[in-house]
Amino acid sequence: MASLSPQAHTDVRRVAAQIRGYAAQWALRANGGYLAQACGTAELFALLHTQILNLGPSRAPRTPPRFSSTPSLGDPGVRGEDWLGDGPDTLIVSPAHYATAHYATLVATDRLDAQALSDHSTDGGLLEMIGAEHSPGMAVTSGSLGIALGVAVGRAIARQQQGKPGLVWVLISDGELQEGSTWEALQLAVAKGLDNLRIVVDRNNMQVDGQMTSVLPVGDVGAKLRAFGLDVHEHDAHDIDGLHDALGQVADSDQPAVLISHSRPWTGFSFLEARWHDQKLHFVRLTPEEKELLEKEVEALWQR
């Protein structure tokens, strides 16, 4: 994959800024949100959606319908994946706490109307705080962690058997490496030689109780994944050009491949790093001072 052109770099930076901006607007409106998840993955989602994934146009309305029901026999209901198009590639976002980041990405990449972020993240809307498979851009109901990777593996196996083109990309969080089911899925992916599976690990070293090292360290993730037989690449999550090249190498791999995206989930807003040290970054409920700061900093983001 060729390196990023200056114009593409500018586009990616703009989309990443919008992802942060929209996620921050959500947090301001709801007086809290999964802001850090968006800040840690803004460049990653921007690159995936604008440079790496081959998704095809959205098959769903820019303004989503209201919630009617969960899937039932013979009626899958609204499919969040329809906003991602027909491929050949697809993206599964495993930790559904990243839904806000992904909704923001859909807005920034013109798959969803900006108004949807406020109109449809209320009662009866599809843009749920923790996404489900009826939520735009979400393919699996994966608010319980360590589950969607197995679904991705199943889809990659089926596509391999059926000779379908395209790559199954799945974003997981490093916290999901604590779940045994993650390792079961990786074991199966390697055993089946799934050369159409691409995994991105958001290595933000953060979970609900605080920094992962203080909750339950997962150690050298790269070494563990390599020992499991995966083609492992690692890069800084906020270096746009380098992350692009690393994603390109993962995309071009001929094995089940992983990118460990080393993120700093406080990136983009001044007050978040202090929360990282206070172990209160998983869900950001804004204090009045933080709210004021965030309003100013979002304003500056749009003007950039």
Added chain:
Amino acid sequence: MAEVISKPFYQALRDHGAKHPEVTVVTNDLTASCEADGFRDAFPDRHVSAGMAEQALVAALSGMAHEGLYPIYTSFAVFCTRRPYEQVALTLAYPAKKATLVGFLPGLTTPGGVTHQAVDDIGLMTGLPNMTVIEAADATDMESVLDAVYDVQGPVYIRGLRGEVPRLFDEPLRRGHHRTLREGSEVIVLVSGHLTSSAMAVVDEIRVDYPDVGLLNVSTLKPFDDEELIAKLTSARHVITVENHWVASGMGRIVAGVLSERRSSAQLRHVGVGDTFTHGGTAAYLEDFYGLSSAHIRRAVLEALGVQSEGSSDVGGGGVVGLTEGVAEGL
């Protein structure tokens, strides 16, 4: 309005730890979210942070119990029951190990959607031999439930309430004993858990015109052997079960079985979640959407009384999800 107590379980767990040195608390990255941080800070050597690894965690509870510790696992209800079900069944229930699971966010009390809403936990846990199942309804229950189950020589599942919890009861929870909240036998409303406070308000309002409507609270769902309660239910003309759970596998199903076994002629109605998966939203919206609201309870009671009820709901759905102070931090 009932007095509201902030985090009643926080101090109760800590006190329990002080009283019983064999108590060890195990958490899966939801320590403060499940009010175990007070215990952790007081007894750091008796707290195990196992990470998000519920299957190994529950199996480890069995091992700890085997060696003489009394492990208490505090988490969300879904992560106590659905996620590690086989480990609960085979390593705790089968060998009857003394271990307690405290599951928060029962039913539709969370905006987190189906992955965080336990509408099946009572069914999963009451289906297991050797398991004791308790559902708390107020702050007093949360303060007293650990003492109430301490002498159980086997696994216990407590369906708990966290955060801002109303105080409805003066007397501590007694295992195997229901509470009579309002006397009456023409219609008996039997409520468990979180919906108790709204059932109280509805029943009080209806009793102005129909004083023979009774209200009972049940906390011990397994074993369901409170003969005094069973006698009241079997001799009532109408029984209405009210629960924050799937009716088909919850308290409603248990009561249906008992009334049938005892050949009761009581006519049974259910207020609870029907045969559907659920999605996320504010509690008021979800209770309205899935049929658990005060209006639904009122309608069921009036139907039993043979009174026409106005068809409209008095609970307005619709709000910004995630606003409630303290609700969303730990999802």
